[in-house]
Amino acid sequence: MTTREHAHLRIAVDLVVLTVREGTLQALVITRGNEPFAGQPALPGGFVRTDEDITDAAVRELGEETGLDGGSLFLEQFAVFGEPHRDPRGRVVSVAYLAIMPDLPLPTAGSDASNAAWSPVDAVRGSLAFDHDRILDEAVERARRRLELTTLATRFCAAEFTIGDLRTVYEIVWGEALDPRNFSRKVVNTEGFVEPTGTKRMPPTGRPAALYRAGAATTLNPPIMRTGTP
Amino acid sequence: MTTREHAHLRIAVDLVVLTVREGTLQALVITRGNEPFAGQPALPGGFVRTDEDITDAAVRELGEETGLDGGSLFLEQFAVFGEPHRDPRGRVVSVAYLAIMPDLPLPTAGSDASNAAWSPVDAVRGSLAFDHDRILDEAVERARRRLELTTLATRFCAAEFTIGDLRTVYEIVWGEALDPRNFSRKVVNTEGFVEPTGTKRMPPTGRPAALYRAGAATTLNPPIMRTGTP
C-alpha cells in the first residue's frame, strides 16, 4: 500500500442476470477462478477499462459471460456499492446492473470462454463471494417492483408468448399465485402492454392459446400491484 | 497524464437538494470558485475521501453545504454518472444523491463557509456546469415518481403541517392542480401516511386547519398517481 491517494481505487461492474427457468427465478453465477474467493460462486462482472463508459463495460461483460449481444437485452443500472473494505484487494467501487433475459441456451456455456451457469436464486442466496448476496437481493427486489409498474415481465419471455407465459413470470418472480382470469383481462386491457400476433400455440393438452408480442408501452398505468407490498 | 492505469480516476458525490419554497420547486446550487467552470452554477458535491464510504461522503458534503445534519434528512443514491470525459480534469465517476428538505433557512448561507443558495429548478435548468443539468433532471423526475409511491412528500414539510401544505407540495413538484377535497380524503384514509396532532393552525383568513405529522408508513398502497404519467 502506497501513500498515494486512491492508489488502488478501481471501478467495477457487477451483473445480476435474471431469467425464469424450470419454474424458478434463476440468476447467472460464475465460479471464481482466482483469489480472492477462488472456487466460490459470485456474480459475473469485471473492472471498467480506462476510457470505457460504465454501461459499455456492463454490456461488454454481459456479452463475454453469455455470448449474447448485451445491447439487445434489458439492462439497467440500479445501485452503487462502495463501502471501503468490500473487496480485500483494495478500494473497489462497484456499479450494479440488472439484466433480464428469456430462457435461452447460453451459447458459450461449458466452453472455455465462460463458466457462467444458471442457478435458482433461492439456492445461491447466502453463498456468494464479496457482498454479492446483498447485490443479488437488491436486484431481485428491484425486479419485483419493476413488474408492478413497468412492462418488464415481457423481457423474461420469448418474442412470442401467451398470457399464461406472462402470468407464470409474475407468479414465479413474485412467489405468489394470481387469478388467471383477472390477470388476462388486466393485461389485455392495458394499452400497449401486449399485442396479439393472430397466431396460436398448441399446448400438449387443452385449448390453444393466443400468442402475443411485447407492446410499445414501458410503464403500466394503472400498475399491477402485488398483495404483500409492505 | 501518466501511463499508469486509472491514474486520475476519482469518485465524487453530487447532491440534488430539493425543497419547495416561494411557490416553486427549488434546488441548492453553488457558484463554482475554481476551474473548470469557475463562476458558473453547479450542484454541490465533492470528492470521496480515501477510506470514506460514499454515502458518508454525501452526508458530509450536505452538512458542509447546508450546515444541517445530513443524517436527519431524506438522502437517497439514485444514479451513477461515469462517462469518461464528463469532467475535463480526468476520469471522475460521480454518484448522484437526491436529498429532500423542508423550507428552512440555511444556517451558513452568506457566510464564507458556503455559497450555496436556493434557485428555482426551472431557472437553473440548462445553465449548470459539467453534466449537472442531466443529473438535476433525473433527480426531479425521481422525486416526482417518489411522490406517487412513497410518503416522500412529508419530507418537504416541516414537522407539523396541514393537508393543504402537503397538497401544495404535490402540486408544485408535479406542476399539476389537485382537487383539495379528494386529496384530503385520500391522504387521511391511507394508513400511516399522516397522524393528527390534535392541534390546529390559524391561516391569515379562513377556517383553521388541522395539523398533522408524518406517519410511520414509507410506501403508499394504493399509490397516488399523477394524471400525465406517460
Add this chain to the structure above:
DNA sequence: TAGCTTAGTGTGACACTGACATTAACTGGC
C-alpha cells in the same frame, strides 16, 4: 350579522378489482 376565505364532509356516476361460474377448443381413451 353579512360576506369572504379556507377546511373539511357528503354524494352519485363510473371504473377497476377480486372471487367465481361458464363456455370454448383441443387431445386421448374407449
Add this chain to the structure above:
DNA sequence: GCCAGTTAATGTCAGTGTCACACTAAGCTA
C-alpha cells in the same frame, strides 16, 4: 364418434376506490 380431461378465454356481480361537484363548518373583517 363420443366422452372425459385439460387448458384458454369470456361473463357476472358485488365491493371498493376515484372523480367531479355540492355543501357544511369555522375562522376573520367590515
